[in-house]
Amino acid sequence: MLETKIKNLLAELKNKLNQAQSLRDIAALWRQYLGDKGVIKLGLKEIKNLTAEEKRTQAPTLQKLFQEANETFKAKESELKNSLAGQSLKTEAEALAFTTPKIGHLHPLTKTIREINQLFISLGYSIMDGPEIEEDEYCFQRLNVPLDHPARDMQDTIYIKEPNFLLRTQTSSIEARTLADFPPPFKIVSPGRVYRNESVNKSNHFIFHHYQGVVVQKKVSLKDLFGTFDALFKKMYGPQVVTRYRNKYYPEVEPGVGPDMQCFNCAGQGCSVCKGVGWIEMGGAGIIHPNVMRQAGLDPKQWMGFAFGLGLDRWVMAKYNITDIRTLLGGNLSYKYYQDETAI
C-alpha cells in the first residue's frame, strides 16, 4: 500500500536526518528523498495509479506526509544552521583579561594648582610664569624690598652670582615682570616653584610652591581683595571655612593683609595645630605699594592693584595625608592602581 510505503520512507528519512552533520548531508538527503528524483517524490507520483476511491481516502494523508517531510527538513536545516553559527561565534570569541591596566596620574601639587586655576580662569584671570633664575631687580628692588631686608640675606636667598642673580625666593617676581611687560588692566595668577636657603628635613625644604595672584586696574579695594580671597578659601576648604583678615606688613603692599583660616582641628578654640591661637596663617596680601607701581612706570594715581600669595605645600600634604615634605619632590611618592578620591 502506497501510504505505508510513504510512511516507511518518512521514518527512514527522519532517522537519516537525525544523523546528518552538515548542510551538505541535508542537501544530499533532500535530493535523495524530496528532489525531483527523490524516492518520496517518486512515490507520490504513484497516486495517479490509484483508483478514484483510493485517491479520495489516501491522497490527503499522503499530502500531509509530504508536508511533514518538508517541515522535518526545514527544522533540521534550521537546527543545524544555528548549531554551526554557534560554533563560529565560539571560534571567534575572545575572553576578557581581568588584569588591571595602568593609568596615569597627575602629581598632587599639579592637581591642587589646577583646582585653584579653575576658579581663577572662571573669573577671567590669566595664568603666568616667569624665570626661576631671577634678577635681584625683579625679585626684590621692584617689589619695594629695601637693601637690608632680611629676605635678601645670604641666609635666605640662594645666589647664582651675588648680588644680581639668584633663585627666586617668591613668585612676586612674576608680579614685577608682568607689571613691567604688560599694560594694565590685567588679572593673573602664578603658581610656581620658589627657593630658600634652608636645610632639608621632614618638615622643611629649600623648595616651596607658591600661588600668587595680581590684579591691576583703575580702582580696587581691600573689599575686592577679601572677596577674592573668600572665594579662594571656599574653593580650597569648602563653604564652611571661617576666615579673617588682619593687618600685616609686607614691603610690596600698602595696606598689607594677613589672611587667616580658623583652625580646622579645634574650630578656633586653640590646639597644638594652631599653637593655641585658634587661627592658621595662610599667606600674605594687600594693595600693591605705590612704589612698586612707579618702578613699573605706572602712575599709582591712575592704576591700583592688589596682590596675594600663599604656600601650597602644607595644604597639599594635609589633603593627601603626606607627613614628610620631602615626599612631594621625588623619592617615595607613588600612585596606587586605583583612584580613591572623588573623580568628579
Place this chain on the structure above:
Amino acid sequence: MKLLYSQLKELIPALKASPKEAGRVLTMVGFMMDSLKEVKFNHGPDWLMSFEIRQNRADCLSVFGLARELAGYYGLKINWPKIAKLAFSKDRLEIKVEAAGAVKRISAVKMTGLKNTQSPAWLKDYLELQGINSVNLLVDLSNYVMFLTGYPSHLIDVEKMTGNLRWSLNKEFNRVTTLFGTVVPLKKDQELIIRDDKNIIATALVGSRAAEISLATTEVIAEVATYDRAVIRKNSRDLNIVTEASHRLEKELDPNGTRAALELLIGLIKKSAGGEVASALFDYYPKKYASPAIKFDPRLPGQFAGVAIAPSQAIKILKNLNCALKKSGAGYLVTPPTYRQDLNLAEDLVEEVIRLFGYEKIVAEKIPSLEVAPNITPKNIILAEKARDILTSLGFDEILSWPLTKHEANSQTNYLAWQEIATQNSINDLCPDLRQSMATGLFNQLAEYEKNNVEAIKIFEIGKIFGQIGKKYLEDESLGLLSAATQRSLDEFKNQLEILLRSLGLTDLKYFTAAHGPAAANPESCWEILAQGQAIGLIYKLKPRANKLNVYFAEINITSITALLKKVKNYPVVELTRKLISLDANVELAKNESIYKYLTGLEKKLDKDHLFSLNISDVFPLTDKVRYTIRVVYKELSDQEAKKIHLQAFGL
C-alpha cells in the same frame, strides 16, 4: 615680643579689655599674638602675651610700643613712668666716634658710687619670663629697660677700661670673647665695635668680657645708641650673633628716643643701686631725624577699604596715633611721631586708619566684579597642561623633583651645548648645581621605585632645565619621559611619545642618530628628534643595567616646540568624497643614506592636494643597504590616477 598683661594695665589704667581681647585687638592691627599663657608674676596671677613684630615696627619691640598701639586703638591715655630729672655734672665724657657713617646717635653718661647686688625676685622672674638669665642688678636693669623701651644699652665698668671709649670699625682685633664666654673670630674692618685703648669693650651686638659688670662694680658708663641698621644686620650675619639687642638694632629705631631710654635706666639704677651721675650727658647726634609732613586726603582710607570711613574718623584715628595734623587745602599735612619711621607716604597713613578702623569691618558679601582683562596666558603653559593630560591618558605618572642636583648627575644626562650653573651658597651642598636635563630627577625616581619594588614604571616631569652660555644664564621648560620594563619596548615608547607630539600639533617628526648623546645613553640607541626641521629633543635607551631592566628616556624642549607651534598651520580635517587608495613601493638606500631626506624629496614630487598620508610601513636590512617599504595613501583620485602618480613619483 613678650609682655605681661599687668604691664599693659599699669600703662593704660583705663584698659578694660581682657588679655585675650587685648591680644585679639593687637593681632588685628598688625601684631599677631602667637601665644597667651597664664603665669605667676610678682606674687600674683598674670598673663604672658607673645606677639610677632614685623620688620617695619621697631618701635613695637617694646612694652611701651605695644601699649601705645593698644591705647591708640581704644583712644585711651598712657600713664608713662615718671622719670626724675637728672642732674648732670659738668665733667665731659671723652668719647670718640670714628665710625661716623655707622652711628646715628649715642647718648652716654658716667655714674659713680654704685652698689651692685643680685637682682630682686621680681626682676629675676621678669627676665626669666623673657627667656633671659639674671646676671646682677645693673645688668638686669639694662635688659629690663630694653624690654620696656626697645632700646638696647651697655653698661661698662670704668675701672676695667684702658683709656677712653671709641666707636670704630674693627681694624685691629682678631677675636672677641663675648659676655657669654663665646670666642667669636672677627674679620677686621667690618665690625662696628666699642673699644678702649687695648680691648674691645663691646660689639654693637653684644658686650665683651673686657669691661663686664660684676658685683664689685661701682663706677659705670651707661650708653644707649642707634646705628645704621644695614651695618648691624651685616655684622650679625657675618659674626653669627643674634641677640635681643641685634634683633632691635637691625630695625629702624628712632634715634630721638635714646636719651629718654638712658634717663629711664639711670633713674632705675639710682633707685635700686644708689650712685650719682658723674658726667655731663654725652650726646652724639650729628643728623637729627625729623618726621616728614605728609599730604593726606582723609577720604582716601574709605576708597582703599571699599567701605565707608568718615574723614572725621580717619582724623581721629591719626590723632590717637600721636600724629600732628594741620589743615592744608582740601586735606591735611600729617606729621607722624618720630618713632614711626615707617610712615612716609599717604598710603602709609591710609593703612594706619584702616587697621585701627578694623579690617573685620570690611565684609565682602560676594566675589568682586573686576574689570574684564585680556587673556595673556603664555602658550607654553597651555601646551604643558595639554601634555600632562595626554601623558596621563597614556598611563604615565607625573613626578616632581629637585631642580638642584649633583655635578655627576648633570655629566651623565646633559646633551646640550651649555655649561653647568652652580649655586654660590646653597647650604644643601650635596646638590649645588642646577639640572641640565629632566633625566636627573626621573633617574632618581626610577632608582627609588626600583628600591621600593614599584612595577610598571612610566613617569614624566615637566619643569625647568638650566645652563649657561658665556655670561648668560638660560632656562628652558622641558618635558622628561621615562619608561622601564623587563620586555624590550622602544617602539611602543617612541609611539607613545609620538602620540603626544602629534596630539600637540607637531607633524613633520624625524629621528636622526644623535651625534652627541648623553653619557647615560646607549650610543647605539640614541636619536635626536626633529620637528619641522628643528631639533626639539632626544630619545634614547639607557646603557644596559645590572637588573636587565630596559629603560627608555625622552626629553622634549617645551620652550622650543611652543615657538615652533606658533608657526605651524595644522588643518587635519579633510572631506572625503572618494575612497582612499593605498599603494606601496620598495626603496633601497645605502646604510648611511637618510630615509628622511628621501621622504622629503618624495613629498615634494607628490601633489599635496591628493596626498593623505606617507609612512614607512616596513624596514628590512640587507647586506649593505636597507630596504624600506613606503606606503602612500592618496585621496580624491581614481585607482588609475593614483597608480600613475605613484609610479612616476617612485620612478617605476
